[in-house]
Each structure stands twice: as C-alpha cells, then as structure tokens.
Amino acid sequence: MPHRPYIVGNWKMNGSRAMLAEARAIDRAAARYPDVQVALAPPFTLIGALREAVTAMGVGGQDCHAQTKGAHTGDVSAAMLVDTGADVVIVGHSERRKDHAESDAVVKAKAEAALAAGLGIIVCVGETLEERDAGKAEAVVAGQVDHSLPAADVASDAVAAGKVAVAYEPVWAIGTGRVAAVCDVVAMHAAIRGRLLALYGESGAKVRILYGGSVNAGNAAELLAAEGVSGALVGGASLTAEAFLPIVAAAGTGEA
Numbered sequence: 001m002p003h004r005p006y007i008v009g010n011w012k013m014n015g016s017r018a019m020l021a022e023a024r025a026i027d028r029a030a031a032r033y034p035d036v037q038v039a040l041a042p043p044f045t046l047i048g049a050l051r052e053a054v055t056a057m058g059v060g061g062q063d064c065h066a067q068t069k070g071a072h073t074g075d076v077s078a079a080m081l082v083d084t085g086a087d088v089v090i091v092g093h094s095e096r097r098k099d100h101a102e103s104d105a106v107v108k109a110k111a112e113a114a115l116a117a118g119l120g121i122i123v124c125v126g127e128t129l130e131e132r133d134a135g136k137a138e139a140v141v142a143g144q145v146d147h148s149l150p151a152a153d154v155a156s157d158a159v160a161a162g163k164v165a166v167a168y169e170p171v172w173a174i175g176t177g178r179v180a181a182v183c184d185v186v187a188m189h190a191a192i193r194g195r196l197l198a199l200y201g202e203s204g205a206k207v208r209i210l211y212g213g214s215v216n217a218g219n220a221a222e223l224l225a226a227e228g229v230s231g232a233l234v235g236g237a238s239l240t241a242e243a244f245l246p247i248v249a250a251a252g253t254g255e256a
C-alpha cells in the first residue's frame with residue numbers, strides 16, 4: 001500500500017529563536033512538495049514559536065510524559081504539547097531510552113498518552129551494534145515493536161487515520177555518519193511490518209515505517225526508494241534548510 005512520504009526533522013537539544021529562519025525556509029519548501037508530509041521537532045522551548053512561524057509543515061515534540069499532569073518536575077505532558085502547538089510527538093528515541101532509562105513499557109505509556117491527547121506519534125525502535133553483531137537485531141526490534149507500540153484497542157482509530165508511525169533507527173547509525181545497508185533496512189522494515197500486522201490486523205499496513213540514522217542529501221534518495229521505507233527521521237541534517245531540503249525533495253515529486 002503506498003503511503004504519503006513522511007520526512008521528520010529532529011532538532012534534539014539544538015536550536016534557538018535565531019534558527020526559526022531555517023524553519024521558515026524548510027516550511028516554504030514543504031509547501032512546494034504537497035505530496036510529502038514534513039514535520040520538524042524542535043526542543044520544547046521552540047514549539048510555540050515554530051508553530052507561529054510555519055504553515056505547511058507539522059510541529060512535533062521530542063518526548064512527553066505518560067501522565068496528563070501532576071508532580072513531575074521538568075516534564076511536559078502530551079496535552080501541554082498540543083496546547084503549545086504540536087501535532088505529533090516522537091517517543092522512545094534511543095537517546096531517551098539510554099539517557100533516561102526508558103523501557104518499552106514507559107514508551108508505550110507515553111505513546112498511549114500522546115494518542116489520548118490527539119497527537120500523532122512516531123515510535124522509535126532500533127538495535128545496538130552489539131545486538132546486530134550478535135545476530136539479534138530483528139529479535140530486539142520485534143520485541144520493541146511488540147512492547148512499545150500503543151495497544152490495539154486504544155490505537156485503532158489513530159492507526160486507521162495514519163497517525164501512527166514507527167521509526168527504525170539502528171543506534172549505531174545515529175549521528176555517526178554510518179548508514180545502514182539498504183538490504184538490511186528493507187529486511188528490518190519487512191520484519192516490523194509483520195509485527196504491526198500482528199498487532200493491529202490489516203490496518204497495521206497503514207502505519208508508516210521511517211528510517212533514521214545519518215540520513216543526508218547524499219543517501220536519502222536511495223533509502224527513500226527502498227522497499228517498505230515510507231520516510232525518514234533526520235537529526236543532524238535537519239538543522240539547516242540547505243541540508244534538509246534535498247531530503248524533502250528526494251521524497252517528493254514537487255509541484256507540477
């Protein structure tokens with residue numbers, strides 16, 4: 001089933017108001033590629049300003065708390081993300097799984113909270129180099145999909161509406177310049193699709209599976225053309241319009 005390509009920039013802990021000019025330039029390009037869904041996830045501090053600065057693209061959070069409110073100093077709820085202008089949130093990024101010891105169960109709770117608040121979600125999965133070298137990559141990622149994705153009973157409407165995406169990001173490919181081999185990406189995306197169909201039934205076909213990990217202007221076209229790749233989650237190369245726009249262009253056909 002063809003999906004609308006989805007290109008998401010993750011600014012991680014980078015960016016200041018001065019960088020809104022880059023976001024505006026990215027937004028203008030997004031408007032030229034209406035067949036591509038583009039979103040940018042800045043740090044929490046910039047979500048509101050970004051929402052006001054752009055029109056064509058989505059605005060995302062990089063994390064949310066599983067609870068709706070309460071005594072959780074420093075945390076931000078999914079409803080707060082919505083309130084400040086986000087329409088999607090990334091959950092379970094490997095940097096959060098590692099730096100904040102987020103388990104699959106925590107990621108699943110966050111994903112379910114995000115859906116309850118009306119956000120789209122991008123749930124990240126991916127194996128470490130040790131796990132790949134040990135021949136466990138598919139088993140690890142399948143386990144993450146099974147246990148990090150929202151339960152079918154709470155996710156069915158969002159899945160049917162195309163608001164649920166998975167990002168396959170091999171940990172060893174993130175920020176390293178070392179991109180996964182296309183044949184490995186194709187195999188992993190097929191394995192993830194199998195788990196999604198098991199979880200959600202035939203509507204699991206509607207979940208877009210993005211690749212992430214050192215995507216850049218030079219490798220985007222090949223990765224995005226690969227079987228089962230519906231888009232990209234882009235870190236470093238999303239920080240400037242110059243680096244990000246060729247990736248958006250590679251995903252789309254542009255205006256007639």
Ligand code: PGA
Pocket residue numbers: 010169173174175176177212213214215233234235236237
């Ligand atoms: P990278 O990051 O593109 O800088 O490798 C990707 C990500 O972590 O989402």
